[in-house]
Amino acid sequence: MAKYKDKCEIVAFVENKKGRRDLFLEKYPVDKDMVFDNLNDFIAHDKLADAVIISHYDLLHYDTAQVLLVKGYDVLVETPVANSLDGLVHLKEYSLKNKDRLFMVAYNNRYSSYTKLKEIVDDKKLGDLINISYNVDIGYQNFVHNYVRGNWRITSDTATIMLTNSCQDIDMMINLSKGKCQKVSCFSDLRIFNWENFNTKMSENCFRCSEEESCPFSAKKIYLQEDKFINNSVHINPTSIFKFDNKVTSNFNINAFTKESDKKIRLFFKEGEVEASFKQKEIKIKSFLNTDEKIIKIDQENTDEKLFVDFIDRVKNKNYKSCISDVGSVIESHVATFAAEFANVSETVVDVKSF
Numbered sequence: 001m002a003k004y005k006d007k008c009e010i011v012a013f014v015e016n017k018k019g020r021r022d023l024f025l026e027k028y029p030v031d032k033d034m035v036f037d038n039l040n041d042f043i044a045h046d047k048l049a050d051a052v053i054i055s056h057y058d059l060l061h062y063d064t065a066q067v068l069l070v071k072g073y074d075v076l077v078e079t080p081v082a083n084s085l086d087g088l089v090h091l092k093e094y095s096l097k098n099k100d101r102l103f104m105v106a107y108n109n110r111y112s113s114y115t116k117l118k119e120i121v122d123d124k125k126l127g128d129l130i131n132i133s134y135n136v137d138i139g140y141q142n143f144v145h146n147y148v149r150g151n152w153r154i155t156s157d158t159a160t161i162m163l164t165n166s167c168q169d170i171d172m173m174i175n176l177s178k179g180k181c182q183k184v185s186c187f188s189d190l191r192i193f194n195w196e197n198f199n200t201k202m203s204e205n206c207f208r209c210s211e212e213e214s215c216p217f218s219a220k221k222i223y224l225q226e227d228k229f230i231n232n233s234v235h236i237n238p239t240s241i242f243k244f245d246n247k248v249t250s251n252f253n254i255n256a257f258t259k260e261s262d263k264k265i266r267l268f269f270k271e272g273e274v275e276a277s278f279k280q281k282e283i284k285i286k287s288f289l290n291t292d293e294k295i296i297k298i299d300q301e302n303t304d305e306k307l308f309v310d311f312i313d314r315v316k317n318k319n320y321k322s323c324i325s326d327v328g329s330v331i332e333s334h335v336a337t338f339a340a341e342f343a344n345v346s347e348t349v350v351d352v353k354s355f
Contacts, residue, residue: 011049014042014056039064046074051315054078057151058158063085065103066094073103074315076308080167081105081327083159085293085338088331093325102314102316107325109168111310116283116296120274121176123259126287127270132250134173136166138263143236144217147256148193153232156241160341161234166254169263170340171333173252174265179244181336181352186344195231222258240340252340309315349351 012034015021020036037044039060051074054064062082069075082088095103121129138146152158152165162170174181191197203209206219215221240252262279272287285294307325314323323329336352343350 004309004312007309009184012036012042014039031190043067043071050074051076051311053311055106058083058164062091064168066091069094069098069101069103072101074311076102076311077107077327078105078106080337081157081165081330081334083163085335088334088338091327092331099263099320102311102320102323103224104307104311104314104323104327104328105327105330106304106307107168107171107330109172110308111303111306112322113298113301114172114265114276114278114283115310116298117176117267117274117276118285120285121178121267126274126285129177129248129267129269131248131268133264133266133268134169134250134252135262135264136169136253136256137258137260137262137264138165139258140256141222142261143256145195145222147215147234148232149219153234155233161239161254162240162323162337162341167330167334167337170252170337171330172265173242173250174244174333174336176265177242177244177246178248179246179248181242181332181339182245183243183349183351184240184336184340184343185349186238186240186340187347188238190233190235190343192236193232193234232294235344238340238344240343242336242340287347 010028010030013021013024013028013030014036015024015322016037018037018040021037022032025035033049036045039056042048045062052068053076054061054077056064056078058080061077061080062084065075065077065081082091120126129334138209145159146152146165152161155161158164201210204210206215209215209218212218212220236256237255242250244250260279262277264278265276266273267274271289273285274284274286276282281298281300283296283298310324314320335355339350339352339355342348344355
């Protein structure tokens with residue numbers, strides 16, 4: 001933010017934890033009257049700024065966004081934009097009723113150089129796209145930190161892992177398909193991190209557990225500080241299959257049990273295939289017509305910064321048209337995500353159009 005002080009200024013913020021408020025004030029001096037420890041107090045106050053950024057609990061995204069949008073703020077909301085299908089529908093209605101306001105979602109994937117994949121699909125040099133394989137490797141340490149011990153461990157308090165971790169990835173997958181999602185199936189379970197796997201040799205506290213040395217998920221190894229096992233309701237390794245109206249199919253996997261974090265995308269065409277790795281920062285193009293392999297290197301980039309600058313420039317210039325990540329444009333991917341989760345819990349193939 002300090003880098004762009006010529007473009008914008010922080011005039012107020014809301015944070016209910018005193019330690020975080022103090023840290024924020026050290027970096028961004030704000031009038032103490034404009035520091036709120038309660039969201040309701042901020043909402044009740046007269047309009048204080050041109051725009052707000054919503055980056056608090058997933059459960060509150062919908063309620064906060066719709067209130068502040070109606071109050072007259074331009075809004076940038078962190079993903080997911082809503083943690084229920086009903087909330088999503090209502091936010092779409094709010095955005096249509098408030099076209100004189102900017103309503104953006106933090107879909108930073110849309111600002112990345114991996115949009116080159118869409119260019120490859122569009123130019124058809126490898127023929128028609130047949131199938132997409134999209135793998136989100138969370139990494140075992142990140143999974144344990146966020147979804148076993150962390151803030152996202154109880155889905156009813158936040159949202160399901162496909163929504164909180166991967167709604168942006170499903171959005172990218174849908175854009176690459178160039179089709180409308182018709183049907184989806186999904187399977188996953190809770191078989192690892194649950195009380196059924198707890199035995200008398202173990203302890204809830206990692207520092208007192210007799211199996212700590214042989215446990216890769218130990219807080220002692222990951223944090224070097226005391227922590228204990230906390231019950232969670234997050235399904236591990238959701239595996240989904242999507243069918244689109246243009247006959248393209250896609251398998252989408254969220255992998256908790258990987259050594260490293262990465263996103264790996266493979267596109268299978270009539271006359272070749274493409275591989276992309278976010279960790280390796282490259283795209284490989286392999287044509288069936290020759291043995292040459294073309295490699296596109298992706299430069300280091302800050303997609304969060306690109307998104308933020310776009311938001312600020314649009315607020316400043318009141319440019320609400322052709323927004324890369326407006327709420328209306330992300331509805332489809334959110335709906336497909338909700339449909340996949342319903343397919344998972346119901347163990348059925350879901351017709352997305354009638355969902």
